[in-house]
Amino acid sequence: MTRPLLELRDVHTHIGAYHILQGVDLAVPPAAVTMLLGRNGAGKTTTLRTIMGLWRASQGRVSFDGAPVGGPGTRASPPDMARMGLAYVPENMGIFADLSVKENMVLAARRARNASQLDTARLEWIFGFFPALKKFWLHPAGKLSGGQKQMLAVARAIIEPRRLLLVDEPSKGLAPAIVQNMIDAFIELKQASTTILLVEQNFNFARLVGDHVAVMDNGRVVHAGSMAQLAADDELQTRLLGLSLGSHQ
Numbered sequence: 001m002t003r004p005l006l007e008l009r010d011v012h013t014h015i016g017a018y019h020i021l022q023g024v025d026l027a028v029p030p031a032a033v034t035m036l037l038g039r040n041g042a043g044k045t046t047t048l049r050t051i052m053g054l055w056r057a058s059q060g061r062v063s064f065d066g067a068p069v070g071g072p073g074t075r076a077s078p079p080d081m082a083r084m085g086l087a088y089v090p091e092n093m094g095i096f097a098d099l100s101v102k103e104n105m106v107l108a109a110r111r112a113r114n115a116s117q118l119d120t121a122r123l124e125w126i127f128g129f130f131p132a133l134k135k136f137w138l139h140p141a142g143k144l145s146g147g148q149k150q151m152l153a154v155a156r157a158i159i160e161p162r163r164l165l166l167v168d169e170p171s172k173g174l175a176p177a178i179v180q181n182m183i184d185a186f187i188e189l190k191q192a193s194t195t196i197l198l199v200e201q202n203f204n205f206a207r208l209v210g211d212h213v214a215v216m217d218n219g220r221v222v223h224a225g226s227m228a229q230l231a232a233d234d235e236l237q238t239r240l241l242g243l244s245l246g247s248h249q
């Protein structure tokens with residue numbers, strides 16, 4: 001088996017007095033999409049934040065490309081993680097409301113100091129998925145609709161090739177046609193060898209995009225395997241997610 005690009009071993013995270021992650025084991029294989037599923041409050045967002053170095057792992061180890069990046073005694077900062085090629089799209093999107101769509105994109109592209117230095121072919125590729133961003137290129141990001149902000153947040157993460165994308169609930173609030181575009185974007189990124197760890201509540205999205213799946217509950221990964229296996233198993237879906245969404249296509 002190929003070595004995982006990202007690996008968490010027995011990761012514990014405390015937030016204040018609360019023991020939130022209670023021994024997370026997770027392997028994210030390269031050039032594939034791993035879905036992180038689980039009920040509200042299971043610990044998915046905390047896991048992504050711990051990987052990025054936004055929370056400190058109090059026990060265990062986070063490794064990226066074989067090197068320790070998190071855990072007692074080793075904590076790479078969020079800028080360190082970005083330099084290593086990770087991009088994170090948080091649940092609350094993390095865009096700059098007072099800046100234009102264009103300025104948000106320039107800031108996200110570490111290789112560009114102004115718009116003329118953006119990779120135009122890549123930008124057009126992104127506009128193909130999210131045409132609203134082209135239309136509102138010079139508008140303040142804060143004036144975009146919720147779904148358009150979501151598109152901008154994902155566009156910022158993919159404006160440059162990254163080694164690992166961490167994306168928290170990208171389809172939230174999006175119209176079905178744009179959800180389909182987002183699915184197509186992730187599939188194309190995967191074909192270009194990007195590794196993706198995706199939190200998603202929409203199981204239909206998850207099964208179309210995901211190769212692997214990890215299901216969390218109470219601060220731990222309680223199931224890991226192939227997405228195809230979970231998608232085909234109603235009983236397993238009911239047991240792990242509390243809801244069977246049907247294995248039929």
Ligand SMILES: Nc1ncnc2c1ncn2[C@@H]1O[C@H](COP(=O)(O)OP(=O)(O)OP(=O)(O)O)[C@@H](O)[C@H]1O
Binds near residue numbers: 020041047
């Ligand atoms: N800043 C915080 N302070 C205190 N508790 C927190 C904080 N952030 C998260 N938690 C708690 O940690 C647990 C896991 O939260 P987390 O946001 O990781 O869940 P999640 O799986 O992303 O849920 P959702 O699907 O609702 O986004 C929850 O019980 C939550 O209340």
Ligand SMILES: [Mg+2]
Binds near residue numbers: 044045046
């Ligand atoms: Mg969350």
